[in-house]
Amino acid sequence: FIKRFKLEARALAKLNHPNIVKILDYGEQDGLPYLVMEYVPGQTLKQKIGKPMDYKQAAAILAPIADALAYAHEHKILHRDVKPSNILIKEDGTPLLSDFGIAKMLELDETLDLTGTGVGMGTPEYMAPELGLGEAGDEKADQYSLGIVLYELVTGRKPFRADTPVAVLMKQAQDPLPRPRQFAVIIPDHIERLLFKALAKHPQDRFETIKS
Numbered sequence: 001f002i003k004r005f006k007l008e009a010r011a012l013a014k015l016n017h018p019n020i021v022k023i024l025d026y027g028e029q030d031g032l033p034y035l036v037m038e039y040v041p042g043q044t045l046k047q048k049i050g051k052p053m054d055y056k057q058a059a060a061i062l063a064p065i066a067d068a069l070a071y072a073h074e075h076k077i078l079h080r081d082v083k084p085s086n087i088l089i090k091e092d093g094t095p096l097l098s099d100f101g102i103a104k105m106l107e108l109d110e111t112l113d114l115t116g117t118g119v120g121m122g123t124p125e126y127m128a129p130e131l132g133l134g135e136a137g138d139e140k141a142d143q144y145s146l147g148i149v150l151y152e153l154v155t156g157r158k159p160f161r162a163d164t165p166v167a168v169l170m171k172q173a174q175d176p177l178p179r180p181r182q183f184a185v186i187i188p189d190h191i192e193r194l195l196f197k198a199l200a201k202h203p204q205d206r207f208e209t210i211k212s
Contacts, residue, residue, distance in 0.1 A: 005033040011077060012100050019068040021088065021098040037098070042091045045149070046084035051156045052184040055191045058153035061087075061095050066146060068097045070211045073139040080137075082145035083126045084152065124168040125158050129201050132169035140203040143210045147198030154191060155183035159199070173201065 009026035012035075016022075025036040045061065065087055069079060079086075079100055088096040122131055128144035131137045152158050159178050160171040177199050180187045200206045 002028060002031075002033055008100075009033070009035060011075070015072060015075060015077070017068050017071045019064040019094070019096055020072070021096050040088045040090055040096055040098070042089050044085050045087040045089060045095070045153075048089070049084055049152055049156070052186075053153045053156075055154050055187060058150055061089070062146060062150055062153070064095050065097050066210050069139075069142050069146065070209060072097075072100075073142070073210065078137070078139065079142050079145075080131075081122045081126075082142055082149065083123050084149055087149070124165040124172070125160065127169065127172060128203070129169075129173040130203060132172055138203065139210065140206045143198055143206055144203075146210065147195060151180060151195055151199065154187055154195075155180050157183055 006026070006028075009023065013023040013026060021040060022038045023035055024038060027034060065082075069082070072079060077100065079097065081099060082097075086097065086099040088098050090096060122128075122141075122145065124132070126145045126148045128137060128141035131141050148158065160168055160175060162168045162171055177196060180192050180195055198206055
């Protein structure tokens with residue numbers, strides 16, 4: 001675990017994007033690994049959720065996060081846990097993506113023998129179906145998670161609800177996406193189409209890249 005942590009921390013520390021919380025340092029103390037991150041005064045996006053948000057406001061918040069994810073993907077890093085509580089809003093309104101704590105390096109030779117099964121890969125309400133089914137997933141899993149966040153912002157609720165995490169994962173994999181206009185009639189057609197595309201059950205049916 002320590003070896004994997006250091007490999008991932010080293011890669012994350014190299015990320016330099018205006019919408020990603022900076023990793024300033026990392027190390028180990030008494031057998032416990034740690035990250036040193038910049039302090040960000042403000043709040044999380046989760047604190048803004050509760051009622052439908054105007055789609056233009058939601059897009060203004062999430063477009064920079066999509067750019068940040070695309071940048072991370074270009075550096076062979078998946079986030080794996082995109083959700084409102086991991087999107088920070090600075091006091092000036094700038095959104096920042098945080099908490100790559102369960103990120104997975106892509107195509108990085110020195111991690112190939114460290115990738116195991118049973119590693120946590122996200123939060124069920126925001127997790128792509130393929131991850132819930134135990135598949136490895138790729139950049140399109142992050143796209144799905146960001147799509148869930150957009151859905152929640154413009155409708156005021158998550159698309160799939162259930163009593164247990166397993167039941168939520170089953171709904172993600174099997175149930176059709178509830179039409180957003182069920183919950184917010186002012187959502188325009190192009191936003192609905194975007195949501196249905198980004199939240200397709202199969203990765204190949206989603207946008208080619210998160211910046212599409």
